Amino acid sequence: MQTDLWKGKTIVITGGSSGIGEALLESLSQVPCKLINLSRSEPELVRKISKKKEKRPAEIFHIQADLSSEKEINKAVAKLAKLTDGIDVLFNNAGITAHSRFDQTQIEAFRRAFDVNFFGPVFLTMRLLPFLKKNKGAVMVTSTVSGLYGIPARSAYSSSKSALHAVMESARIELSEEGLRFIIFCPxxxxxxxxxxxxxxxxxxxEEPHYSGKSKTPQEVAEKMIRSIEDPNSRLVVMDKSGLFVQWMRNISPSFLEKVLYKKLYKDFH
Ligand SMILES: NC(=O)c1ccc[n+]([C@@H]2O[C@H](COP(=O)([O-])OP(=O)(O)OC[C@H]3O[C@@H](n4cnc5c(N)ncnc54)[C@H](OP(=O)(O)O)[C@@H]3O)[C@@H](O)[C@H]2O)c1
Known part of the structure; x- marks a missing residue:
């Protein structure tokens, strides 16, 4: 991390109570900056700091919000406005996964995935645009490699994330003249x-066990997200060969990509 770039900045993170968001909160808490977390539950770090069990250079605030609800986002933004009038970085990270075959997926599962993964970050970004414009800020969405192509047994998850890509791209083109940046990050x-x-x-x-194959730690992902914000040229960021493979193969040979996905994920949809 280039600590100097983060000093004194105002950073909003969604989903800092667990996983990747929690690792982001932990890393950035080591820098003297203002961190505002939005999630339904309070991050452990915030609890420890309020009980004086931990001390960090950053000022950290937690705003409780269910980000699938516009009403709750509006309330959260009103609270956030009491803490700051400018935002340098917005990490739209909160999200849920959804696993099922397309022919066994109810429309309600699509709605739930889109409420959390699509409408939540889109509406929050819209409401925070005045704050972002003031500081010429950057917006990053935590998408997924599954957002780069329709992945079997993930139609609701894949589609809710890839729809977000298009919004970020449109916004990037339109708002670049106001100094805003939009980055899609696919761990x-x-x-x-x-x-x-x-x-x-x-x-x-x-009701599924955790993925048992090769995987990254939340800390590795958070560090790469931070470095991607520091890089002024970041647009669509993938972290490893799996992401690069899907990103390139979808254009070079979608039929080959589909064969690989069929074979690799066969058990997930049978
Ligand atoms: N883990 C992976 O393999 C992986 C891979 C690629 C992309 N991602 C993406 O990474 C992001 C973070 O996920 P994670 O892996 O760190 O999972 P996680 O440990 O389950 O964390 C998800 C976070 O999202 C928040 N969240 C979920 N629903 C919410 C809601 N309705 N309102 C407010 N906050 C909500 C949760 O907070 P509360 O429950 O406290 O509200 C939690 O802090 C997601 O967008 C996910 O799609 C994950």
Whole structure:
């Protein structure tokens, strides 16, 4: 991390109570800056600081909000406006996964995935635009490699994330003249609670074990996200070969990509 670039900045993180967002909060808390977290539950770090069990150079605030609700986003923005009038970085990171075959997915599961992964970050970004414009800020969305192509057994998850890509791209082109930046970040599998917090095709709690293959730690992902904000040329960021493979193969040979996905994820949809 280039600490000097983050000193004195105002940074908003969504989903800092767990996984990748929690790792982001932890890393950035080491810098003297203002950190504002939005999630339903309070991050452990915030609890420890308020009980004086931890001390950090950053000022950290938690605003409780269910980001699938416009009403709650409006309330959260009103609270945030009491803490700052400018935002340098908005990490739209909160999200849920959804696993099921397309032909076994209820429309409610699509709605839930879109409420959290699409409408939440889109509406929050809209409401925070005046704050971002004031500081010529950067917006990063935590998407996924599954947002780069429709992945089997992930139609609701993939589509809710890839729809977000298009919004970020449109906004990037339009608002570049006001100095704003929009970055799409696609982590590969990461060791977090994503699956235990996910939904199945009926919109019910996902009953699946954690992914047991090769995966990144939330800390590795958070560090790369921070470095991607520091790089003025970041647009669409993937972290490893799995992301690069999907990103390039979708244009070079989609039929080959589909064969690979069919074979690799066969068990997920059978
Ligand atoms: N883990 C992976 O393999 C992986 C890979 C690629 C991309 N991602 C993406 O990374 C992001 C972070 O996920 P994670 O892996 O760190 O999972 P996680 O450990 O389950 O964390 C998800 C975070 O999102 C917040 N959240 C979920 N629903 C919310 C809601 N309705 N309102 C407010 N906050 C909500 C949760 O906070 P509360 O429950 O306290 O509200 C939590 O802090 C997600 O967008 C996910 O799609 C993850």
């Amino acid at each position: 590969p599998y990461t060791k977090t609670n994503l699956r235990s917090n996910g939904i199945d095709g009926d919109g019910q709690k996902l």
